[in-house]
Amino acid sequence: MKAPFQFGSLAEKENFIDRYEDRALLKQLLMSGIHVMLISPRRWGKSSLVKAVADELMAEHKDVRVCFIDAFSISTENEFYRAFASRVMSCAASRFKKGLEEMRKFLTGAVPQLVIRDKVTEFVTFDVRFQPQEKDKLEILELPEKIAAAKGLRIIVCIDEFQQLANIPQYPDMEGKMRSVWQQQHHVSYCLYGSKRHMMTEIFNDSSKPFYRFGQVIWLKKIEEHYWVEFIVNAFERTGKHITTELAKRICDVTKCHSWYVQQLSFFIWNATDDEATDEIFDRALQRLIDTNAPMFQNDIESLTASQKAMLQAVNDGIYQFSSESTKRLYTMGNANTIARNKRILQDKDIIEQQGKTFEFVDPIFQLWLNQQFNP
Numbered sequence: 001m002k003a004p005f006q007f008g009s010l011a012e013k014e015n016f017i018d019r020y021e022d023r024a025l026l027k028q029l030l031m032s033g034i035h036v037m038l039i040s041p042r043r044w045g046k047s048s049l050v051k052a053v054a055d056e057l058m059a060e061h062k063d064v065r066v067c068f069i070d071a072f073s074i075s076t077e078n079e080f081y082r083a084f085a086s087r088v089m090s091c092a093a094s095r096f097k098k099g100l101e102e103m104r105k106f107l108t109g110a111v112p113q114l115v116i117r118d119k120v121t122e123f124v125t126f127d128v129r130f131q132p133q134e135k136d137k138l139e140i141l142e143l144p145e146k147i148a149a150a151k152g153l154r155i156i157v158c159i160d161e162f163q164q165l166a167n168i169p170q171y172p173d174m175e176g177k178m179r180s181v182w183q184q185q186h187h188v189s190y191c192l193y194g195s196k197r198h199m200m201t202e203i204f205n206d207s208s209k210p211f212y213r214f215g216q217v218i219w220l221k222k223i224e225e226h227y228w229v230e231f232i233v234n235a236f237e238r239t240g241k242h243i244t245t246e247l248a249k250r251i252c253d254v255t256k257c258h259s260w261y262v263q264q265l266s267f268f269i270w271n272a273t274d275d276e277a278t279d280e281i282f283d284r285a286l287q288r289l290i291d292t293n294a295p296m297f298q299n300d301i302e303s304l305t306a307s308q309k310a311m312l313q314a315v316n317d318g319i320y321q322f323s324s325e326s327t328k329r330l331y332t333m334g335n336a337n338t339i340a341r342n343k344r345i346l347q348d349k350d351i352i353e354q355q356g357k358t359f360e361f362v363d364p365i366f367q368l369w370l371n372q373q374f375n376p
């Protein structure tokens, strides 16, 4: 039987819930030529949302093409330009032989000869030996507009995990070029989304940076509990199993409605349930959820210093006045400067966030895991 819960791939079809307002807003902005910057912590549902919006737009408008670039796997400037051009050409090219010739016309100099058709994917792409020169870079950034205008299309360029590009040494140059070329385009909308909130904010909300006010910044929210509860209960019913509303609510409580964890925990419970989900099954599934994600958490804290870990311990104990005398005696968090710096670093890394006066963990399961590390 196919599991009614899924994680690791994008949420699609009956697995995709809610996000009605986000979908409508995103569609409207992108169709009006307003660029969108979509931000949330990892695994809340950005990629799924953009994919859903893209599918809807392409189904509703015959002249819309959407191309996707995943910046997560891009680590050099050349890779970026090659990927950008390849994706744009592939999404706009006519099928079969014609597409290749058609796309070559949009490039000048010796570059058209380097445009090829990938034997495996059949995509129009670049020979990997292509090293874009200065003039090629601008030409590549201009490609979507040229193609869209010539073919009567609206092209939507989606760049996932956009903040990763900022790690490329030449990023300041790329950023300036992107902004100056893209802002003059009329047939192209950009949807730039990413998980590192601090880095995304630096790129898009800093008045001294090229991408300041480039478009509409959207802070994606979590899916509300009642949508999840309905989804969980129905998914069990549909597959001949049962879960009470109360237990479904507990899934949402413990995961704080974090999309990935709701799906993953629901899956573990569903998988262990023959007929009716119980508290015992819930407890075992929760431990499994923590254990399954442990390597990622381990990885996250590996780079932290002892004083930063001490701060996490304090946050975990509900403490937020880090500099008080009693706190200093209990946790070795260092002097006032260290405390101030660590507070910033842990927030920049999206590990903790300020909520009014207090601090909370961004990732609820990370906190549970940490709790078990501190109190074995």
Ligand SMILES: Nc1ncnc2c1ncn2[C@@H]1O[C@H](COP(=O)(O)OP(=O)(O)O)[C@@H](O)[C@H]1O
Pocket (backbone or CB within 6 Å): 006, 007, 008, 009, 010, 011, 015, 016, 017, 018, 019, 040, 041, 042, 043, 044, 045, 046, 047, 048, 049, 195, 223, 259, 260, 261, 263
């Ligand atoms: N709208 C949704 N409905 C149901 N589940 C979702 C939804 N959006 C995300 N998810 C769940 O969360 C997981 C992570 O989503 P993803 O789109 O990859 O997040 P992000 O791109 O923000 O890291 C998905 O694999 C899916 O299990």
Ligand SMILES: [Mg+2]
Pocket (backbone or CB within 6 Å): 043, 046, 047, 048, 160
């Ligand atoms: Mg994603």
